[in-house]
Amino acid sequence: xxxxMNFYPQGGMKGVLSLQIENQxxxxxxxxxxxxxxxxxxxxxxxxxxxxEPEMAGIPIRTRMPEEDLxxxxxxxxxRDGISKIGNIQSGVFGTKILVISDKETVLKDAKAVSRRMMxxxxxSAAMVFLCIIWxxxxxxxxxQKVVYAAKRMGQGEFDYRLxxxxxxxxxxxxxxxxxxxxxxxxxxxxxxxxxxxxxxSELNLLQEQINPHFLxxxxxxxxxxxxxxxxxxxxxxxxxxxxFYRISLNKGKQVLSIQExxxxxxxxxxxxxxxxxxxxxxxxxxxxxxxxxxxIKLLLQPLVENAIHHARKEEExxxxxxxxxxxxxDVVFQVTDDGCGIEAEKLIKLRSSLRRSEEGYGxxxxxxxxxxxxxxEYGVRIESQEGYGTTVSVRIPVNK
Numbered sequence: 001x002x003x004x005m006n007f008y009p010q011g012g013m014k015g016v017l018s019l020q021i022e023n024q025x026x027x028x029x030x031x032x033x034x035x036x037x038x039x040x041x042x043x044x045x046x047x048x049x050x051x052x053e054p055e056m057a058g059i060p061i062r063t064r065m066p067e068e069d070l071x072x073x074x075x076x077x078x079x080r081d082g083i084s085k086i087g088n089i090q091s092g093v094f095g096t097k098i099l100v101i102s103d104k105e106t107v108l109k110d111a112k113a114v115s116r117r118m119m120x121x122x123x124x125s126a127a128m129v130f131l132c133i134i135w136x137x138x139x140x141x142x143x144x145q146k147v148v149y150a151a152k153r154m155g156q157g158e159f160d161y162r163l164x165x166x167x168x169x170x171x172x173x174x175x176x177x178x179x180x181x182x183x184x185x186x187x188x189x190x191x192x193x194x195x196x197x198x199x200x201x202s203e204l205n206l207l208q209e210q211i212n213p214h215f216l217x218x219x220x221x222x223x224x225x226x227x228x229x230x231x232x233x234x235x236x237x238x239x240x241x242x243x244x245f246y247r248i249s250l251n252k253g254k255q256v257l258s259i260q261e262x263x264x265x266x267x268x269x270x271x272x273x274x275x276x277x278x279x280x281x282x283x284x285x286x287x288x289x290x291x292x293x294x295x296x297i298k299l300l301l302q303p304l305v306e307n308a309i310h311h312a313r314k315e316e317e318x319x320x321x322x323x324x325x326x327x328x329x330x331d332v333v334f335q336v337t338d339d340g341c342g343i344e345a346e347k348l349i350k351l352r353s354s355l356r357r358s359e360e361g362y363g364x365x366x367x368x369x370x371x372x373x374x375x376x377x378e379y380g381v382r383i384e385s386q387e388g389y390g391t392t393v394s395v396r397i398p399v400n401k
Contacts, residue, residue, distance in 0.1 A: 002016055002017065002018045002019075002094075003016070003017040003018075003094060004016055004017075005017050019094075023050055023054065023057060026041065026049075026050045027050065027054060030050060030051060030052045031052060032052050034102070034106060034110075036102060036103040036106050037052070037100065037101070037102045037106075038051070038052055038053070038064070038099075038100070038101040038102075039051065039052040039098070039099070039100050039101075040052075040056070040061060040064065040097075040098070040099040040100075040101075041092070041096060041097075041098055041099075042061045042096060042097040042098075042099055043094075043095065043096055044094075044095035044096070046060055046061050046062065047059070047060055047061070048060070048061055048064075049096065061099070064080070064101065065078055065080070065085070065087055065099070065101065066078055074088070074089050074090070075087065075088050075089070076089070077104065083103060083105075084103070084104035084105065085101050085102070085103060085104060086101070086102050086103075086104050086107055087099055087100065087101045087102075088100045140171070143166065143167075143171045144171065146163060146166070146175075147163065147166075147171065147174055147175060147178060150162075150163050150178055151178070154178075154182065154185075159182055159185045159186050159189060160182065160186060161182065162179050162182060163175040163178055163179055255297055255298060255374075256295050256296065256297055256298070256400075257295070257296065257298050258292065258293055258294065258295060258296075259287075259291050259292050259293070259294050259295075259296055259325060259332070260292040260293065261298075262296055262298060262299075262300060262301055263285070263287065263292075263301070263323075263325075265298065265299065265301070265302060266301045266302050266305060266323070269302050269305070269306070270283055270305065273306075273309060277309070277313075279318065280313070280317075280318055280319060281309055281313070281318070281319050281321065282318060282319070282320050282321070283305070283321045283322075283323060284320070284321070284322045284323070285322075285323050285324075286322065286323070286324040286325075286326075287323070287324070287325045288325060288326050288327055290327060291325050291326070291327050291332055293401070294332055294399060294400055294401055295400040295401070296332070296397060296400070297370055297371070297374050297397075299367075300334060300367060300370075300371075300395060300397075301323065301334060301336065303363050303364065303366060303367050304334070304336040304364070304367065304393050304395070305321060305323065305336055306363070307363045307364055307393070308321055308336060308338040308340065308391065308393075309321075311340070312338040312340025312341055312342070312390065312391055313340055313341075314340060314341050319338060319339070319340055320338065320339045321336065321337070321338045322335075322336070322337045322338075323335070323336055324336075324337070327399065328396075330398060330399050331379075331396050331397065331398055331399060332396070332397055332398070332399055333394055333395070333396050334394065334395040334396075334397075335392060335393070335394045335395075336392070336393045337390065337391070337392040337393075338390050338391055339389070339390040340390055340391065341387070341388065341390075342385045342386050342387040342388050342389050342390055342391055343383075343385040343387060343391055344387050345387065348383065348385050351364070351383060352383055355368040355380065355381050355383070356368075364381055364383070364393065367381055367395060368380050368381040371395060371397060374397075375397050375398055379396050379397055379398065380395070380396070381393065381394070381395050382394045382395075382396070
């Protein structure tokens with residue numbers, strides 16, 4: 001390989017660069033993959049400088065292909081020994097050409113194999129993409145379903161239901177917003193519940209305060225009558241019973257006490273009344289031992305018994321009152337039964353109707369209102385009566401230990 005050399009651009013010829021490369025140095029670069037391929041390094045005059053078959057060096061390239069095509073085309077097709085050939089020509093340095101000749105059938109076969117492999121890779125890639133799309137769609141759908149399910153749970157009243165681990169994307173932001181909404185609803189419910197409890201407590205206290213002055217008025221009337229009649233030990237005992245009643249009733253300002261204390265409260269009241277009515281009023285108790293430790297709002301029994309004494313007693317006859325307290329499944333039932341004059345049918349209807357209305361009043365209506373406020377609308381007072389045979393008043397409350 002020779003090249004003219006100029007020392008300066010404006011100067012004349014100074015020398016010639018001549019490169020001599022040994023064939024064995026080039027030969028490894030001309031090795032072929034397929035046995036049908038041929039590679040040639042051709043000089044400007046069309047002679048083979050080196051080839052994949054070393055014995056071809058030095059002979060004209062026209063023995064292997066049409067020489068005229070060497071200068072005109074980058075790719076040629078021709079036949080040699082009845083076999084179609086494809087030649088690819090690339091210019092090299094120093095006027096050389098690099099020529100690769102392959103069998104057309106082999107090239108097409110390799111191209112088809114490559115095409116099949118590419119198609120296989122495309123199909124595999126498409127399948128993977130499709131599977132990824134399905135997985136992603138299901139993942140998104142599952143998260144959306146979580147939000148929908150949580151919304152249904154909230155719609156059913158489960159305001160403490162929360163969404164966990166929802167991520168930080170758009171659906172995660174929806175989950176965070178849902179949890180914030182749940183917290184706000186619970187806070188509003190808590191505030192509303194506390195407000196309702198305060199209102200109910202105020203109403204209970206108000207109703208309770210109606211009972212105490214009413215009872216005190218009646219008790220003082222009894223004591224006054226005793227004092228006018230004999231003014232001795234009985235008056236002192238009546239005052240003592242009254243103080244015992246108020247000691248239990250006040251209960252350090254609490255509205256709830258045990259059923260045992262409620263019975264003691266009733267007994268203190270009856271001791272005062274029996275000083276007035278003596279043997280004309282007789283009271284019997286039938287109380288299940290298990291209920292004595294249960295809790296109840298105070299002054300539940302006393303208004304029922306007081307109502308029986310003042311409205312059911314017949315002149316010149318002994319009034320028998322039975323006080324029963326029993327457990328029925330998950331409820332406690334207080335029952336006061338008398339054998340007095342009973343209630344007329346028309347009056348009984350009006351009395352039952354008045355118990356269902358939240359009206360101010362004493363006695364049975366007061367008890368009914370307090371029970372509904374404390375335990376709910378499903379609890380309250382029930383009256384059964386038959387004129388001339390007596391009356392039964394029942395109060396039902398839930399078991400409260």
